[in-house]
Amino acid sequence: MEKELICVNCPMGCRLTAVIEDNKVVSVTGNRCPRGKAYAETECIRPERILTTTVRITGGIHRVLPVISEQALPLDRIMEAMEVLRTVQVQAPVTVGDIIAADILGTGINIVASRSMDAC
Numbered sequence: 815m816e817k818e819l820i821c822v823n824c825p826m827g828c829r830l831t832a833v834i835e836d837n838k839v840v841s842v843t844g845n846r847c848p849r850g851k852a853y854a855e856t857e858c859i860r861p862e863r864i865l866t867t868t869v870r871i872t873g874g875i876h877r878v879l880p881v882i883s884e885q886a887l888p889l890d891r892i893m894e895a896m897e898v899l900r901t902v903q904v905q906a907p908v909t910v911g912d913i914i915a916a917d918i919l920g921t922g923i924n925i926v927a928s929r930s931m932d933a934c
């Protein structure tokens with residue numbers, strides 16, 4: 815089976831063709847650098863995404879705090895992670911990079927504040 819992809823790792827946006835056999839990527843063409851091959855292999859077999867969302871915050875200058883995963887999470891676990899984060903409430907002040915949810919879903923990946931927020 816062949817799968818067409820566009821590499822999103824840099825503005826070049828190379829058009830990739832991955833050949834998949836027995837749930838393995840056996841060849842990638844169209845990439846101008848090794849990152850494209852790695853991207854195609856991950857995207858075809860176990861896609862991942864950086865999670866960005868917000869959590870509730872009390873005592874801050876806004877009602878919600880933007881957060882981000884420190885690394886990409888498996889795409890098929892993003893909704894589950896969002897459900898967990900819907901239950902999280904933090905207290906201001908918060909500094910960018912503070913861990914908001916450690917080891918989300920046992921993935922070893924932390925969700926951290928993507929901005930600082932002062933108390934009001």
Ligand code: SF4
Pocket residue numbers: 821822823824825826827828844845846847848849850851
């Ligand atoms: S394959 Fe390399 S050069 Fe092409 S878009 Fe991906 S990172 Fe950029």
